[in-house]
Amino acid sequence: MPITIAVANYKGGVGKTTLASIVAATLAERFGRKTVIIDADPQSNITEVFISSIDFDKISHYAKTQGRVFSLEWIVGSGEPMIYSITDNLTIVPSKPEYIGLAKFLIVPAERIRELRKEIDEKLKEFEFIVLDLPPQMYGLIGPLIKIADALITPVTKTSFALTALYYLIRDIRGIPPNERPPFLGAVLTRFRRNETLNIELYRRRVKRIVDEAYRSMAMKWELEGKVQSYTFNSVFYAHPKLADIRALPFDESENVRMIRVIRGKVRYSSQILSFVEPLVRELEERIKASL
Ligand SMILES: Nc1ncnc2c1ncn2[C@@H]1O[C@H](COP(=O)(O)OP(=O)(O)OP(=O)(O)O)[C@@H](O)[C@H]1O
Numbered sequence: 600m601p602i603t604i605a606v607a608n609y610k611g612g613v614g615k616t617t618l619a620s621i622v623a624a625t626l627a628e629r630f631g632r633k634t635v636i637i638d639a640d641p642q643s644n645i646t647e648v649f650i651s652s653i654d655f656d657k658i659s660h661y662a663k664t665q666g667r668v669f670s671l672e673w674i675v676g677s678g679e680p681m682i683y684s685i686t687d688n689l690t691i692v693p694s695k696p697e698y699i700g701l702a703k704f705l706i707v708p709a710e711r712i713r714e715l716r717k718e719i720d721e722k723l724k725e726f727e728f729i730v731l732d733l734p735p736q737m738y739g740l741i742g743p744l745i746k747i748a749d750a751l752i753t754p755v756t757k758t759s760f761a762l763t764a765l766y767y768l769i770r771d772i773r774g775i776p777p778n779e780r781p782p783f784l785g786a787v788l789t790r791f792r793r794n795e796t797l798n799i800e801l802y803r804r805r806v807k808r809i810v811d812e813a814y815r816s817m818a819m820k821w822e823l824e825g826k827v828q829s830y831t832f833n834s835v836f837y838a839h840p841k842l843a844d845i846r847a848l849p850f851d852e853s854e855n856v857r858m859i860r861v862i863r864g865k866v867r868y869s870s871q872i873l874s875f876v877e878p879l880v881r882e883l884e885e886r887i888k889a890s891l
Pocket residue numbers: 610611612613614615616617618640642644733734735789790836837838839840842843
């Protein structure tokens with residue numbers, strides 16, 4: 600049965616989708632693990648990372664003729680999911696931007712979550728990992744969907760707001776019945792520059808304080824206590840120098856900087872991120888093992 604890794608933070612724009620895409624691509628392409636991405640975000644950002652607009656149109660047409668639905672309709676229980684192979688080992692259940700308009704009507708009842716877990720185990724049984732890219736809190740999907748996950752990772756950027764969001768996320772999850780809540784595997788510091796070593800250490804300490812406080816306020820212990828050294832991953836997801844300088848995406852498609860892209864059925868990485876993707880994902884696998 601696949602292990603579902605949720606990438607979540609209540610705060611928007613902290614790098615959830617970027618982290619989820621690199622984790623999924625690296626598990627599949629560099630470690631040879633059969634991996635499926637579930638895009639649970641109406642914004643459909645991770646779908647856009649892996650599916651070109653031409654292919655997206657083809658898939659939409661195929662889904663219509665074959666009576667398949669995209670991620671969120673499947674999640675709420677109104678149809679069979681569209682499951683699309685990106686590469687040999689990497690697959691996606693795509694989202695679509697029309698869900699932005701529908702999102703306020705989408706309710707995922709507790710009943711459906713139990714069913715969905717069963718369906719995932721049946722329909723996606725050939726996969727080792729599922730990477731669940733979650734939207735920020737405003738869509739109200741994190742609360743129900745986090746229950747289908749077996750593990751949770753959270754990106755944290757250089758802003759104390761991301762830490763406050765982490766505090767509330769952990770508190771909310773601890774309120775879920777024990778058999779339905781995923782263990783928190785740790786925070787991944789993202790968008791820090793390589794030369795910011797003092798800031799990185801400062802944020803490691805801040806994460807520790809916030810996570811300790813969140814668990815203590817619920818009279819609980821961290822699930823990985825004594826099994827893993829720290830609440831933050833050792834590997835940092837560094838800022839991509841070109842992307843970090845861009846405020847808005849350029850008009851010119853050819854200048855469109857990306858950390859990964861799919862070219863002829865293969866995932867290509869931007870050279871700026873190659874040095875840390877494998878250690879980061881290896882550490883994730885170790886933390887998953889420790890949590891089982
Ligand atoms: N390591 C990084 N270096 C440079 N830019 C980054 C990095 N990680 C993310 N970004 C940029 O930050 C922006 C937000 O990232 P991303 O979409 O992954 O965040 P998110 O948390 O998924 O957002 P949302 O809450 O809207 O889903 C994007 O423009 C992305 O390219």
